[in-house]
Amino acid sequence: MPVSNSHLQALEAEAIHALREAAAVFRKPVILYSIGKDSSVLLHLALKAFYPAKPPFALLHVDTTWKFREMIAFRDRRMKELGLPLTVHVNQDGLARGIGPLSHGAAVHTDIMKTEALKQALDLHGFDAAIGGARRDEEPSRAKERIFSLRSASHCWDPRGQRPELWRLYNGRLNPGESIRVFPLSNWTELDIWTYIAREKIPVVPLYFAAGRMVVQRNGMLILRDDERLTLLPKELPELLWVRFRTLGCYPLTGAIESRADTVAAIIDELGRSRTSERQGRAIDHGESSMERKKVEGYF
Amino acid sequence: MNEDLLRFIACGSVDDGKSTLIGRLLVDADVVPDDRRAAAPDLAGLLDGLQAEREQGITIDVGYRYFSTPRRRFIVADTPGHEQYTRNMATGASTADLAVILVDATKGLLPQTLRHSAIVALMGIRRIVLAVNKMDLAGYREDRFAAIVDGYATMAGELGLSDVTAIPVSALHGDNVMRSSAAMPWYRGPTLLGHLETVPAAPASDLPFRLAVQWINRDAGFRGYAGTVLGGSVRPGDEVVVLPSGVRAQVARIVTYEGDLDRATAGQAVTLTLDPEVDVGRGDVIAAAGAPPHLSDQFAAHIVWLGDAPMLPGRPYLLRLGTATTTAMVSGLKHRLDIASGSQRPAKQLEPNDIGLANLSLDRALPFDTYDDNRETGGFILIDRLSNATVGAGMIRFPLRRAANLAWQDFTVDKTARAAIKGHRPAVLWFTGLSGAGKSAIADGVEKRLTALGHHTYLLDGDNVRHGLNRDLGFTDADRVENIRRVIETAHLMADAGLIVLVSFISPFRAERRLARERLADDAFLEIFVDTPIEVCERRDPKGLYHKARVGELRNFTGIDSAYEPPEAPDLHLRTLEMTIDDEVERIIEALQRRGVFD
Numbered sequence: 001m002p003v004s005n006s007h008l009q010a011l012e013a014e015a016i017h018a019l020r021e022a023a024a025v026f027r028k029p030v031i032l033y034s035i036g037k038d039s040s041v042l043l044h045l046a047l048k049a050f051y052p053a054k055p056p057f058a059l060l061h062v063d064t065t066w067k068f069r070e071m072i073a074f075r076d077r078r079m080k081e082l083g084l085p086l087t088v089h090v091n092q093d094g095l096a097r098g099i100g101p102l103s104h105g106a107a108v109h110t111d112i113m114k115t116e117a118l119k120q121a122l123d124l125h126g127f128d129a130a131i132g133g134a135r136r137d138e139e140p141s142r143a144k145e146r147i148f149s150l151r152s153a154s155h156c157w158d159p160r161g162q163r164p165e166l167w168r169l170y171n172g173r174l175n176p177g178e179s180i181r182v183f184p185l186s187n188w189t190e191l192d193i194w195t196y197i198a199r200e201k202i203p204v205v206p207l208y209f210a211a212g213r214m215v216v217q218r219n220g221m222l223i224l225r226d227d228e229r230l231t232l233l234p235k236e237l238p239e240l241l242w243v244r245f246r247t248l249g250c251y252p253l254t255g256a257i258e259s260r261a262d263t264v265a266a267i268i269d270e271l272g273r274s275r276t277s278e279r280q281g282r283a284i285d286h287g288e289s290s291m292e293r294k295k296v297e298g299y300f
Numbered sequence: 301m302n303e304d305l306l307r308f309i310a311c312g313s314v315d316d317g318k319s320t321l322i323g324r325l326l327v328d329a330d331v332v333p334d335d336r337r338a339a340a341p342d343l344a345g346l347l348d349g350l351q352a353e354r355e356q357g358i359t360i361d362v363g364y365r366y367f368s369t370p371r372r373r374f375i376v377a378d379t380p381g382h383e384q385y386t387r388n389m390a391t392g393a394s395t396a397d398l399a400v401i402l403v404d405a406t407k408g409l410l411p412q413t414l415r416h417s418a419i420v421a422l423m424g425i426r427r428i429v430l431a432v433n434k435m436d437l438a439g440y441r442e443d444r445f446a447a448i449v450d451g452y453a454t455m456a457g458e459l460g461l462s463d464v465t466a467i468p469v470s471a472l473h474g475d476n477v478m479r480s481s482a483a484m485p486w487y488r489g490p491t492l493l494g495h496l497e498t499v500p501a502a503p504a505s506d507l508p509f510r511l512a513v514q515w516i517n518r519d520a521g522f523r524g525y526a527g528t529v530l531g532g533s534v535r536p537g538d539e540v541v542v543l544p545s546g547v548r549a550q551v552a553r554i555v556t557y558e559g560d561l562d563r564a565t566a567g568q569a570v571t572l573t574l575d576p577e578v579d580v581g582r583g584d585v586i587a588a589a590g591a592p593p594h595l596s597d598q599f600a601a602h603i604v605w606l607g608d609a610p611m612l613p614g615r616p617y618l619l620r621l622g623t624a625t626t627t628a629m630v631s632g633l634k635h636r637l638d639i640a641s642g643s644q645r646p647a648k649q650l651e652p653n654d655i656g657l658a659n660l661s662l663d664r665a666l667p668f669d670t671y672d673d674n675r676e677t678g679g680f681i682l683i684d685r686l687s688n689a690t691v692g693a694g695m696i697r698f699p700l701r702r703a704a705n706l707a708w709q710d711f712t713v714d715k716t717a718r719a720a721i722k723g724h725r726p727a728v729l730w731f732t733g734l735s736g737a738g739k740s741a742i743a744d745g746v747e748k749r750l751t752a753l754g755h756h757t758y759l760l761d762g763d764n765v766r767h768g769l770n771r772d773l774g775f776t777d778a779d780r781v782e783n784i785r786r787v788i789e790t791a792h793l794m795a796d797a798g799l800i801v802l803v804s805f806i807s808p809f810r811a812e813r814r815l816a817r818e819r820l821a822d823d824a825f826l827e828i829f830v831d832t833p834i835e836v837c838e839r840r841d842p843k844g845l846y847h848k849a850r851v852g853e854l855r856n857f858t859g860i861d862s863a864y865e866p867p868e869a870p871d872l873h874l875r876t877l878e879m880t881i882d883d884e885v886e887r888i889i890e891a892l893q894r895r896g897v898f899d
Contacts, residue, residue, distance in 0.1 A: 004304045007373060009568070016569035017528045020514040024582055024623070048557040049526070049569070053519035136364045143363040159361060163690040164387045164606050166394035167679045168528070169620050173688035187375060189366045277333035 003195035011192055015042075015184035016049040017168055018147050019131070022182045023049075023056045025172040026129040029182070030058040032118070033086065035071045036248045037204050038133030038185055040078075041193055044202050045184065047082070057131065059086045060121055064113040066101055066250035068226050074205045089121035101252045102230060109250070115299045119155045128174060131182040137189045138278055141292035147186050153177030155298035190246075190278045191271050198264040208267065210244040210259040221255030246278055306501050309377040309392040311420070312402030313412035317433045319344035321402060321471035322365060322378050325493060328478035331367040343471070362388040371497040386653040387606035389416060390693050393423040394679065397501050400429045400492070405438035405468070409451050415639045421459040422602050422655065422695060424675050427499060428456065430466040431492060435484065436473055442486040458642060465499075467492050507531035507566070508591035509538065510669070510677050512622035513584045517571050524555055524571040525580050527623070530676035531669070532588060533565040534572070539589035542580050543667035548589055549574040583624035585667040585677070593677060597665040598631070598700035604655050607684060607691030611650035612778045613658070614785040616815045617691065621680040624666050627818075628682070631661040649778040659700060671695035686810055718798030722756045724898040726795040726823045729888065730816055731804045732867060733830030734859050735845055736837035738876050742830060743804040745885040750800060755898065758794055760787055762805040775856040777809075784812040788819050795823045800897065808864040824895040828888065829870035834859045836877065 022029050031046060033039050046055035061075060079086045091099075094112040101109040122130060136143045144159055148170040151157060163171050172180055185193075197204060215222040216238045223230070225238060230252055232238070243256035244267075261270040291299075312318040323343030326332050363378045377392030393399065399420040403413055420428065430452050438444045449466045456464050467476055468487050475481035478493045490498070509532035517524040534540070538551045552575040554561040564570045572586060580586070587593055605611045611630065619628035636647035636656040650656045671678035682692030719726050729746065731739040743759055750757045766773070770786055773779040784807055794801045807813055817825055837859070838846040849857035856862045867873075872891055874884050892898065 003373075007304050010305065013528060013567055013569040017514070020526055020569070021623075024515050050515075050517060051555070051557040051571070052522055053517050137366045140363075143365065144361045162361060164391040164681075164693065165690070166391055166681055166693050167676060169679070169681045171620070171681065171683055171688070171690045173618070173683060175688055178688075187364065187366070275334045277335050 003192055005199070008192065008196050008199060011185075011188055012045065012048070012196070014168075014187060015045045018170065018182060018184035019046055019049040019055075021148075021170050021172065022129055022131055022180075022184075025170075026180070028058070028125070028127050029056075029129040029131060030060045030122075030125070030127040031055070032130050032132045033059045033061050033075075034133065035061065035067070035075045035205060036133070037193055037197065037208060038135065038188075040202050040204050041188075041196055042131070042133040042185060043078075043082075044200060054084070058125070058127070059084055060125075060127075060130075061086055061088050062114060062117045062121060063088050063090050064109070064117070064250050065090060065095060066109070066113070066229075066252065068205075068207055068224070068248065068251045068254075070207050071205050071248055074203075078203065087121070087125070089117055089124070091117035091120060100229070101250055106253050109253075110294065110299070111297070113250075115294060115297055119298050122155065122179065127179065129172070129180045129182055131184065133185050134183050135185050135188050135190075135193075136183075139291045141295060145181075145183055145186060147183055148172055149181045149183065150174075151179045151181060151298065155179070157181075157295050157298070159292065159296065191268065194264060194268050194271060198268065205248060207245045207248060210242050210262045210266075212240050213243050213256065214238040215241050215243055215256055222258070223254075224251055224256060226251040303501050305373050305375065306398060306496060306499070307375045307377070307396050308398040308400055308496065309379060309389070309396040309420070309425070310400045310402065311379050311389055311392075311416040312431075312433075313404070313407075313410050313416075316402040316404045316407075317344075317471045318402050319378060321400075321431065321433060321469070321477070321492075322376055324471045324474055324477050325374075325376070326365065326367050328474060328493065329367045329369050362392045369493065369497055374496065386415065386419065386604070387693075390419055390423060390604045390606065393420055393425055394675075394693070396423075396425055398427040398429065398496070398499060399425045400431050402431050402433050403448055403452070405432050405434045405444055405448065408448055409455065411639060413452070414455055414642060417455060417459055417461065418637060418639060418642075418655065419604065421461050422604070424671060424695070426461070426463050428461050428464045429492065429495060430464055432466060432468045433471050435468045435475060435481075436470040440468075440475075440481070440483040442484070445487070455642075465489070465495055467495065507669075507674055509534045509540070509586075509588040510593065510674065511570075511572065511586045512624075512677070513580055513582055513586060514623050515582060516580070522573075523577055524553075524573045525584075525586065526569075526571045527586070528569045529564050529566050530622070531566055531674045533563055534588075535563050536560075540574070540586050541589045541592050542574075542578060543585045543587060543592065543595055544665050545579065545584070546595075547578045549576055549578050551575075583622070585622060585624075587667065593667040593669045594699040595665050595667050596699040596701060597662040598659060599668065599696050600634070600657065600659050600698050600700060601671075601680070601694040601696045602655060603630075603650065603658050603682070604693045605650040605652060605691070606693060607689065608652055609684075609691075610652070610777065611654075611656075611682075611692060612781040613649065614778075614781040615809075615811050616685060616818075618683040618685055619660070619662060619680055619694075620683060621666055621668055622677055626666060627663040627685075628660050630658045632659040634658060648776065657697070660694070668696055668699070670698060672697075685814065715796050715798060718796075720798075722798055724755050724800060725896060726798050727800045727892060727895070727897045728791050728795055728816075728820045728823055728825050729800070729802045729828060729892075730791075730807070730813065730826065731802070731828050731830055732807045732813060732870075734832060734834055734837045734864055735806055735857070736840045736842055737830045737832035738881075739804045739806075739830045742828075742874070742881060742884050742888075743802045745881050746888050747802055749885055749889060753898070755800055756798070757800045757802060759802040759804065760791060760794075765790075775862070777856075777862070780808065780862075781812055784809075784816070788812075788816045791816070792819055795820060800892075806858050806864070808858045808862065810865045810867070813867065824892070824897050826871040826888070826891055826895070827867055828872045828874060829867045830874050830876060831866070832876045 146165045244259045261267045320343045379389040379392040445468045469476045510530040511527045515526040552573040555571040613630040634657040635644035669677040678696045680694045848854040849860040
């Protein structure tokens with residue numbers, strides 16, 4: 001069924017409640033801004049939650065240096081428009097070692113340039129709470145997440161030893177070194193996100209909308225060659241296809257889907273008929289229980 | 301009220317087919333993406349999110365699933381059936397409007413069925429679907445279904461669950477899940493999905509207005525109180541009362557990003573401004589002035605114990621209610637529910653997964669409603685003060701007003717006046733350490749010195765107090781906690797009388813020593829760790845107790861089969877093997893001088 005206004009209202013109120021709790025109970029909370037649609041919604045909700053004041057959060061982007069160029073351009077434009085200070089963190093050690101998805105594979109790249117980088121940034125700035133846009137319906141291990149989810153001093157998630165979370169009573173109390181990941185969008189679905197983006201007219205990266213793009217078939221995925229670092233293999237021939245992205249990550253690891261949906265309304269319509277899962281185009285999820293393992297190690 | 305959404309919880313025993321049933325709902329509602337369906341070995345496999353769940357074929361942690369039909373949207377909490385995971389069931393139930401309780405038609409009602417139903421009833425879920433599953437294995441027989449339904453009716457009646465809809469299903473084959481079953485023509489009721497699509501989500505809310513203040517919004521001359529409406533509704537101009545202070549004001553504006561509202565209702569996240577601008581902080585409740593919540597520092601509540609260690613009456617926990625946090629303890633445990641028989645049993649403590657009715661005593665009065673009146677303002681959690689884990693969930697049943705009826709009597713002669721006669725400030729010296737560590741010998745030496753200096757002292761000794769004041773207490777963890785609580789209160793009275801009090805107690809638990817420090821914070825309080833290795837204590841064994849404990853004649857002996865938690869930051873750490881008693885006494889006297897107890 002289409003997402004009703006009252007349902008969006010309830011989801012919005014629940015997320016705002018979680019954001020206000022995070023602001024009230026943590027010493028130094030940060031929004032993990034990943035530029036995607038969920039982050040865009042999260043940021044919008046933060047603006048609402050503390051109006052007329054500005055959100056009392058720092059903003060952090062963990063840059064793997066392999067994001068789509070359009071993502072970075074969008075990020076810089078949005079931050080300027082909103083007048084919010086953004087901290088960008090790159091794992092300099094990984095960069096110096098030349099870690100990348102093409103040379104080292106998805107697993108090593110994600111581990112070093114995302115998970116390690118995130119842990120570095122949290123430690124460096126002493127953030128005791130990281131607020132992210134992850135949703136339970138994205139992926140089976142995320143269905144097990146709390147809204148306030150405890151991480152050990154080494155940023156590890158213990159899925160079998162989670163704090164029970166009852167009513168709206170989130171337990172944000174920490175022992176030294178521990179931190180909390182806050183997921184205000186836990187109960188939102190992909191369809192809720194897009195319906196809300198439509199209702200609130202939230203800007204998102206243009207890559208979500210279908211357009212004619214030069215893509216190449218690789219490992220069963222349609223890869224957009226975003227810069228020269230991706231060298232074509234002998235038999236690979238880029239072709240012009242109408243494609244869009246359902247999720248955004250590192251460009252060599254993020255498959256496009258063939259689509260004509262070039263407006264938010266068309267995307268909502270397309271989702272209603274989709275037979276595949278949202279993260280099906282993400283190379284990093286595949287392999288045995290890989291999202292759970294990454295999360296246990298500290299991935300968002 | 302958002303009638304488009306139904307939040308429900310599915311609960312059942314291990315192997316009742318709960319995950320299969322939810323998988324069937326998802327598949328029949330056609331919401332499972334092809335790639336995820338292809339990756340799952342069977343219907344139940346659609347739900348298992350954790351590797352261990354896939355490996356063991358069981359549900360470990362509560363998981364949430366989202367699906368919709370043309371008529372309604374659903375959030376389902378899939379909760380573990382295994383007993384030790386009751387805490388996750390309570391978690392899932394706390395936000396649910398309805399519970400689907402699964403019973404295996406071939407096994408009938410199990411102790412877990414009663415446990416789940418009891419939790420669901422305590423958590424305030426009024427609508428129950430009894431899904432009698434695996435009807436295919438029971439030959440689709442009506443008499444089998446009817447027998448289970450009859451049995452459950454008795455159980456439900458005793459728990460006060462009156463709204464039960466029973467549906468015979470086969471999750472594996474899909475009978476009566478979305479499609480009516482041809483194999484069970486005798487059943488003429490709704491299918492499970494049909495029922496879930498049409499049942500009212502929750503009773504209409506006509507409660508008085510409540511808002512728990514989360515955050516004070518200050519911005520260039522603006523001062524507003526941000527929070528979620530937890531009951532009723534509010535309009536500008538409404539008379540409200542701020543609790544616990546009791547100050548009254550009018551609602552001036554209801555501020556949101558989209559502009560001011562002329563009304564806000566339960567579930568909405570808003571920011572209020574008040575006229576006049578009174579003092580409001582996080583943790584306060586803004587409520588309808590004409591129908592305020594209870595305000596008390598004591599109440600009776602059902603507690604579901606979630607912690608790994610038992611709940612001990614007298615031990616302080618953090619209590620989180622609304623947006624307020626305070627210290628609280630169970631002052632009396634009325635009974636524990638015996639799940640197997642459904643009866644109430646006397647208990648001295650609550651074990652993990654136990655449910656009990658208890659009186660709680662808070663450090664300060666908080667506003668609340670009974671849980672039956674309002675889940676949001678009547679439900680609380682308990683947090684362990686050392687691990688910070690969430691260890692209990694509570695549902696307030698009724699306020700206790702004993703404290704309110706006892707006015708505090710102020711007298712002219714106070715502690716300072718009494719102590720002044722004696723030429724010192726009152727102090728408490730708290731000696732902790734293993735049996736045989738030398739606590740009493742050191743305390744005795746200190747008391748002799750203090751008396752020689754002309755100070756008025758009293759020594760509370762663990763063994764001696766147990767001959768009188770605490771002769772009714774044993775050595776279980778629960779009794780040890782109560783033992784210490786009484787000693788803390790006694791020391792408090794003596795310090796109030798102006799004395800220098802020496803307490804020589806093993807006091808093995810950090811939580812109670814912390815309680816002592818907080819309770820006695822107004823006086824000079826010295827935690828003195830008499831640190832002697834257990835091998836040495838055991839060799840000394842002045843009372844022969846280690847020997848008795850080793851040969852099994854004495855149970856719950858600290859250091860042998862009961863834990864001693866050494867202090868992390870004592871005021872004085874006396875390593876007895878490196879010092880003489882005279883040195884130790886001298887260090888304590890110096891510490892008292894440094895703290896200004898005497899010159």
